[in-house]
Amino acid sequence: MAQAGKTLHDPALGAQSAARIAAFANVLRANGFAIGLAESRDALAVLASPAGRRSNLLKPALRALFSATREDWRRFDELFEACWRGKGVRKVQPLRGAAASAGQPRPLPSSFPPEAPPGAKESGARDDELGGASTSGDRRDAASSAEALKSRDIRHIADPQEMAKVHALAERFARRMRARLDLRRTIHHSVAHGGTPIDLVWRRRKLRPLRLVLLLDASGSMELYTAFFARFLHAAVDAFREAEAFVFHTRLVHVSSALRERDVARAVDRLALMAQGIGGGTRIGESLADFNRWHAARVINSRTAVVIVSDGYDTGEPERLGAEMQRLARRSRRIVWLNPLLGWRDYEPTARGMQAALPYIDLFAPAHNLESLAALEPYLARI
Amino acid sequence: MPLAREDIASRLAEVGYIADRDLATALWMMDFLKRPLLLEGQAGVGKTEVAKALAALYDAELIRLQCYEGLDQNAALYEWNYQRQLLAIKAREGAGETAERIEEQIFSEKYLLERPLLAAIRRAEAPVLLVDEVDRADEEFEAFLLELLSEYQVSIPELGTISAVTIPRVVLTSNNTRELSDALRRRCLYHYVDFPDVEREAAIILARTPGVASSLAAQIARLVAAIRKEDLRKAPGVAETLDWAATLAGLAIEDLRQSPEIVHDTLICLLKTHEDRARLTRETTQRLIGKVA
Numbered sequence: 074m075a076q077a078g079k080t081l082h083d084p085a086l087g088a089q090s091a092a093r094i095a096a097f098a099n100v101l102r103a104n105g106f107a108i109g110l111a112e113s114r115d116a117l118a119v120l121a122s123p124a125g126r127r128s129n130l131l132k133p134a135l136r137a138l139f140s141a142t143r144e145d146w147r148r149f150d151e152l153f154e155a156c157w158r159g160k161g162v163r164k165v166q167p168l169r170g171a172a173a174s175a176g177q178p179r180p181l182p183s184s185f186p187p188e189a190p191p192g193a194k195e196s197g198a199r200d201d202e203l204g205g206a207s208t209s210g211d212r213r214d215a216a217s218s219a220e221a222l223k224s225r226d227i228r229h230i231a232d233p234q235e236m237a238k239v240h241a242l243a244e245r246f247a248r249r250m251r252a253r254l255d256l257r258r259t260i261h262h263s264v265a266h267g268g269t270p271i272d273l274v275w276r277r278r279k280l281r282p283l284r285l286v287l288l289l290d291a292s293g294s295m296e297l298y299t300a301f302f303a304r305f306l307h308a309a310v311d312a313f314r315e316a317e318a319f320v321f322h323t324r325l326v327h328v329s330s331a332l333r334e335r336d337v338a339r340a341v342d343r344l345a346l347m348a349q350g351i352g353g354g355t356r357i358g359e360s361l362a363d364f365n366r367w368h369a370a371r372v373i374n375s376r377t378a379v380v381i382v383s384d385g386y387d388t389g390e391p392e393r394l395g396a397e398m399q400r401l402a403r404r405s406r407r408i409v410w411l412n413p414l415l416g417w418r419d420y421e422p423t424a425r426g427m428q429a430a431l432p433y434i435d436l437f438a439p440a441h442n443l444e445s446l447a448a449l450e451p452y453l454a455r456i
Numbered sequence: 457m458p459l460a461r462e463d464i465a466s467r468l469a470e471v472g473y474i475a476d477r478d479l480a481t482a483l484w485m486m487d488f489l490k491r492p493l494l495l496e497g498q499a500g501v502g503k504t505e506v507a508k509a510l511a512a513l514y515d516a517e518l519i520r521l522q523c524y525e526g527l528d529q530n531a532a533l534y535e536w537n538y539q540r541q542l543l544a545i546k547a548r549e550g551a552g553e554t555a556e557r558i559e560e561q562i563f564s565e566k567y568l569l570e571r572p573l574l575a576a577i578r579r580a581e582a583p584v585l586l587v588d589e590v591d592r593a594d595e596e597f598e599a600f601l602l603e604l605l606s607e608y609q610v611s612i613p614e615l616g617t618i619s620a621v622t623i624p625r626v627v628l629t630s631n632n633t634r635e636l637s638d639a640l641r642r643r644c645l646y647h648y649v650d651f652p653d654v655e656r657e658a659a660i661i662l663a664r665t666p667g668v669a670s671s672l673a674a675q676i677a678r679l680v681a682a683i684r685k686e687d688l689r690k691a692p693g694v695a696e697t698l699d700w701a702a703t704l705a706g707l708a709i710e711d712l713r714q715s716p717e718i719v720h721d722t723l724i725c726l727l728k729t730h731e732d733r734a735r736l737t738r739e740t741t742q743r744l745i746g747k748v749a
Contacts, residue, residue, distance in 0.1 A: 108642075112642065119488065123460075124488075137485055138646075141646055143632075257535075264538060264562065
């Protein structure tokens with residue numbers, strides 16, 4: 074229990090303890106804790122209580138109060154020791170990844186084909202316009218887009234306006250997967266009419282139908298398509314509230330946080346940065362194993378569609394890929410494999426990796442131009 | 457009648473929950489500050505058990521709301537009993553009552569179905585409200601829950617505002633399948649529940665499984681701790697440990713070294729996937745037993 078040396082010097086004195094709590098809260102805030110006035114006030118109440126006079130109780134009490142995440146929880150003790158017992162520690166520890174990068178644009182390298190920042194802004198504005206339009210409206214818009222664009226191979230799309238269409242397309246996928254009749258509410262409303270269901274109530278967003286997990290192959294053989302799909306990833310993460318994105322070559326990188334960046338160009342740049350230095354051959358099997366082991370439990374639920382974008386050229390063992398695909402198939406509701414090469418006239422999925430993966434794929438579709446992606450829409454809406 | 461902090465740990469032990477000091481402090485603060493407690497941790501570390509123990513501790517009713525994707529206010533808060541309302545409408549129409557009168561009648565207490573959240577704020581004795589796996593619910597629901605947890609009142613359009621009779625003790629658990637909002641996290645006290653250390657797990661086994669000698673309990677706790685360090689898909693939880701301890705007690709095992717075969721065969725209590733089962737071969741089990749026993 075409490076040793077004499079650990080007792081705090083008279084912390085019950087009002088003003089003094091208020092100042093100490095405030096100072097401590099400031100240090101915690103500087104370290105990324107989310108602490109409001111209510112928390113500080115409650116901390117004072119704790120300090121004034123019997124627990125406040127015993128430092129071995131004070132620490133767990135303040136930790137429960139001030140922590141909000143496991144990360145906070147883990148770092149609390151060290152900060153507490155530093156502040157209350159004056160042990161020498163750096164004032165500010167390195168922040169969590171997300172907090173550190175927010176709002177601090179660094180000069181970023183761009184390994185994906187560049188897009189001029191003004192162009193990116195323009196594409197963002199167009200996105201909003203399309204997003205605001207009615208469903209039928211923007212469907213027509215996308216459907217009537219120039220034939221040339223629709224059937225042009227994605228490799229040749231670089232224009233920001235065309236990129237905006239990609240965004241709109243992903244957004245439409247997201248919207249199509251909502252909207253159902255809400256039977257309970259319909260009956261509820263019918264009560265007013267003596268049980269005749271006059272007002273039909275549509276369920277919107279309530280039953281969020283689908284979670285999307287995207288795995289993008291960013292290896293050398295996919296190079297020409299990577300920039301395009303990176304934007305598709307961004308649009309999907311943007312439009313689905315429950316989407317997770319991963320990029321792999323030889324290893325797997327979780328890139329959702331980078332893609333939550335609103336600005337397309339910046340998001341894609343961050344993505345490029347995160348995916349850097351993993352060149353070389355593709356290890357699809359190992360990347361999937363990594364995914365199954367470390368991420369699947371968290372990101373996959375019973376209503377998850379997994380979309381793998383890859384050409385299937387795997388330098389690893391095909392058996393490994395097959396086994397991991399099987400594990401993945403057992404967990405997820407649907408597996409969609411988008412293969413840009415499938416759009417080529419003479420392509421046969423003969424790559425050994427592709428052969429091993431085929432039995433576990435629910436939908437094997439080409440994805441070399443916008444038209445082929447748009448053709449997926451009815452399928453995804455049914456899941 | 458808030459309990460003193462020191463009493464909480466010993467009282468919890470009496471009701472069969474062996475808490476560490478940090479958790480006891482958090483439970484004391486729940487009462488002191490009237491804040492909900494958010495528990496995070498891997499599946500199987502005993503998060504739900506905390507709420508049950510808390511209910512036993514205060515001799516309060518445990519009201520449980522299991523969250524899932526698509527959970528809405530109808531399932532969580534209240535719902536009108538439509539069938540009954542429809543019947544009432546037909547019956548009263550037949551009796552020649554006016555529409556206004558009927559409407560007044562069918563939107564009354566009698567036709568209201570209480571769901572867990574409404575139940576939790578309308579009890580005369582403060583219950584323990586367990587909002588289990590809150591991360592599975594949607595963000596809309598989370599926002600609504602946050603409002604309820606700060607105001608402790610709900611409004612039902614047809615009935616008016618219902619304020620809490622008593623403030624329930626609220627425990628939320630999360631498995632981290634989704635990031636919870638900062639606002640909800642801030643509203644709550646936070647406690648990260650880890651797998652218990654060997655001594656505490658042994659104490660839990662002793663408290664919950666009659667017929668297990670303390671030497672065996674210690675062996676089991678050490679072996680389970682060793683198994684958790686293996687590269688498994690799903691680390692065994694405390695509930696699994698208890699199952700296994702009960703199994704071994706049922707087979708009249710007194711020492712793990714006594715019959716490694718049975719130990720290996722009964723590991724199905726701990727390992728719940730085919731891969732994990734295959735990974736822990738007989739030799740591995742043997743080696744682990746040698747290490748811990």
